[in-house]
Amino acid sequence: MKQYYTTIGLEIHAELHTNSKMFCGCKNNPDEVNPNVNICPVCMAYPGTLPVINKKAVESVIKVGLALGSNIADFTEFDRKNYFYPDIPKGYQISQYKYPIVSGGKLKGVDITRVHLEEDTATSKHDRGDYSLVDFNRAGVPLMELVTEPVIHSAKQAGDFGRELQIVLRYLGVSEANMEKGQMRVELNISISEDPKILGTKVEVKNINSFKAMERAAEYEIKRMSALLDAGKGDEIVQETRGWDENKQSTFSQRKKENANDYRYFPDPDLPKLYLSKIFDIEKMRGELPELPESKRNRYRNDYGIKDEDIESYIVDQELGSWFETVAKILADKEKVKTASNYITSDYLGLKKINVGIKLPSAENFAELINMVSDSKISSRGAKDILAIIVLKDESPEKIAKEKGLIQNHDEGALKEIVQKIIDANPTVVATYKSGKENAIMSLVGQVMKESSGSANPSLVQKLLKELLA
Numbered sequence: 001m002k003q004y005y006t007t008i009g010l011e012i013h014a015e016l017h018t019n020s021k022m023f024c025g026c027k028n029n030p031d032e033v034n035p036n037v038n039i040c041p042v043c044m045a046y047p048g049t050l051p052v053i054n055k056k057a058v059e060s061v062i063k064v065g066l067a068l069g070s071n072i073a074d075f076t077e078f079d080r081k082n083y084f085y086p087d088i089p090k091g092y093q094i095s096q097y098k099y100p101i102v103s104g105g106k107l108k109g110v111d112i113t114r115v116h117l118e119e120d121t122a123t124s125k126h127d128r129g130d131y132s133l134v135d136f137n138r139a140g141v142p143l144m145e146l147v148t149e150p151v152i153h154s155a156k157q158a159g160d161f162g163r164e165l166q167i168v169l170r171y172l173g174v175s176e177a178n179m180e181k182g183q184m185r186v187e188l189n190i191s192i193s194e195d196p197k198i199l200g201t202k203v204e205v206k207n208i209n210s211f212k213a214m215e216r217a218a219e220y221e222i223k224r225m226s227a228l229l230d231a232g233k234g235d236e237i238v239q240e241t242r243g244w245d246e247n248k249q250s251t252f253s254q255r256k257k258e259n260a261n262d263y264r265y266f267p268d269p270d271l272p273k274l275y276l277s278k279i280f281d282i283e284k285m286r287g288e289l290p291e292l293p294e295s296k297r298n299r300y301r302n303d304y305g306i307k308d309e310d311i312e313s314y315i316v317d318q319e320l321g322s323w324f325e326t327v328a329k330i331l332a333d334k335e336k337v338k339t340a341s342n343y344i345t346s347d348y349l350g351l352k353k354i355n356v357g358i359k360l361p362s363a364e365n366f367a368e369l370i371n372m373v374s375d376s377k378i379s380s381r382g383a384k385d386i387l388a389i390i391v392l393k394d395e396s397p398e399k400i401a402k403e404k405g406l407i408q409n410h411d412e413g414a415l416k417e418i419v420q421k422i423i424d425a426n427p428t429v430v431a432t433y434k435s436g437k438e439n440a441i442m443s444l445v446g447q448v449m450k451e452s453s454g455s456a457n458p459s460l461v462q463k464l465l466k467e468l469l470a
Helices: 055-067 155-172 211-230 282-287 293-304 308-316 318-331 334-354 363-374 380-390 397-403 412-425 427-434 438-451 458-469
Strands: 005-015 079-082 092-095 110-119 123-125 133-135 142-148 184-193 203-208 240-245 250-256
Touching: 005 155, 005 211, 055 110, 055 142, 055 155, 055 282, 092 110, 155 184, 155 211, 155 293, 184 211, 203 211, 211 240, 211 250, 293 308, 293 318, 293 334, 308 318, 308 334, 318 334, 318 363, 334 363, 334 380, 363 380, 363 397, 380 397, 412 438, 412 458, 427 438, 427 458, 438 458
Parallel strands: 203 240
Antiparallel strands: 005 142, 005 184, 079 092, 110 142, 123 133, 184 203, 240 250
């Protein structure tokens, strides 16, 4: 079996989070359930109507370019991309071709070709059996398109890039980028060849609704094309658009791929040319960018020394990350912060999976819980039990610990009596321990903990056991 080299380029569309549509005043509402509510003569392309550019949408794309370290164009314009389809009311889409707003840049080691702005299409509904309907609520919504260079070489790398872009868009506040709602759509351009310096025939894959689906679609196409080449049927790999069937976990042919000249691009005569430096203070915008994911990762590593998998939990969930930072400031101790992070990512998130209705306790109460653990006032088991309470009813952990009898007992005299009782009741275990099997002592520790209703300090119990069994 021959070795083939995979090359992937991505085209990613993201609906921008603006109040109104790209070229009219209609509401931009992705959650609208009633069809054809947010429409007007402009986005329905009635004769005689004229589009007006949404300044906020242009600003959003500039922000994305600045975050990616890209070049921001001074001159840009909008073009007409001509094609006929029921979800395009004008018979053309207003997009950008020769002069995009953003060019160059890099994310996750992947080079960016361009980022441009266009209007979204309407939504075709195919749930009526023998006919389809069109909902124009989405027609004209501001849509950012990002195109990468063909420098991705695995399905995983493609998935990692998509996930990182989604996080960046959310940090910038320019898009919710929810793939399930269609606010972010990914298209794969895949080719394979025997020579890494030569690109094979490119196949585009659409209809992808998650990053996992994107990775599976890429893996499927790589296997499909490899099998054709192995069988000497390389001529069956043609430049085309294929869809991804989630149920069958396979791609299927949709249509032959168009070239740019098929769209007959030309500048839209109804829209003005834009000189962005006259409209926006680009350097001020650069200085106002929020802390971006990669910068935050590095800060968390340096400031807190926590695990990378913990860091990703805080990067993906900004609310959780912000709360964690507040906890860390209260604790003001690196080792305590590490302990806190372990309880958050394992225990709190574990509870969240079981009951999505639980809420983060106040940072003050959670920090109090961690201080109690660090000071050996409560056991790890006790801390877990208290955490399960304060995510439902946000109270003082110390108050709960006293009410539930979870404060650890450090009284050596009182504990020595319990330890001796357990030793006397377990001669077989004692004999096993004295024969050299030191792990047997843990059985005795467990029984002491049970006898003390969990209030005994485990370290002190072990110390007393060793002393009495010496």
